[in-house]
Amino acid sequence: MTDYKSIEFDPSALCSRKLWQLVQAPDNAAIGKSELDLAIQELIRRRYGLAELARVGKLGGSTHLN
Numbered sequence: 001m002t003d004y005k006s007i008e009f010d011p012s013a014l015c016s017r018k019l020w021q022l023v024q025a026p027d028n029a030a031i032g033k034s035e036l037d038l039a040i041q042e043l044i045r046r047r048y049g050l051a052e053l054a055r056v057g058k059l060g061g062s063t064h065l066n
Contacts, residue, residue, distance in 0.1 A: 009035040011042035019043050023058060 009031065011019055019039045022031055031039065040058055043049060053059050 009038060011035075011039045014039075014042075016043065016046055016048040020049055023053070024056075 014022075019042055022039050023036065023043065040053065043053060044059070050059075
């Protein structure tokens with residue numbers, strides 16, 4: 001049996017569409033807060049769906065677009 005708590009979440013290994021699904025999940029129960037933040041940061045790095053992330057309030061106060 002695999003101990004899922006020991007598996008590290010690597011958002012760079014996921015496609016943008018899957019990351020977007022995780023971010024858009026109604027309750028984000030599939031991942032924790034830190035994993036959600038990592039998924040959002042990866043989408044920002046890829047510049048994927050930035051307008052929509054801002055619209056739904058997932059960017060917070062900083063866009064990290066440098």
